[in-house]
Amino acid sequence: VTGVQTCALPTLRKIADDLAASLQAATLTVSPVTIERRNWAAIDIEQMAHPVVIVVPGGIDTSRIGRIDWQHDNAVTVFVGRHVATDADVDEMFDLADELLTHIRSHSLTGGVTTPQTVTVEINPDDAMTDRNVWRAVITATYRTLSSDTLPTE
Secondary structure, eight states, X not given: OOOEEOSXXXXXXXXXXXXXXXXXXXXXXXXXXEEEEOSSOOOOGGGGSSOEEEEEEEEEEEEEOSSSEEEEEEEEEEEXXXXXXXXXXXXXXXXXXXXXXXXXXXXXXSSSOOSOSEEEEEESGGXXXXXXXXXXXXXXXXXXXXXXXXXXXX
């Protein structure tokens, strides 16, 4: 007999779904902004004439914190991107990323998940698309949950 999880925690997918819904409901100063929840952040430059935000489940890091207690760090990745033509476009994207960070930091769910434990942002990772005038950022929000397992009885 294996241990059974005793508390119903939201899954990583549900956390990502809820974060995307929360961002879609937010009033942002930049408009229009397309906000979607996807399983992959694949997008063509042609689809990035206006800012695009894609929320993707990232991963889970689980650690034992007691004999039957576990800590789960659920990472949700938020891609922010736009095909930019001017420095003003770039400045607008920095402002959008800052605004999204504020919304993400204050986002919480019910059922054992509070606001993110950590939020990090990387602007233009690896300078991968600067030659094509694509500004992008990757925001990672980590939501911590705890669970206890029941021990098997013999």
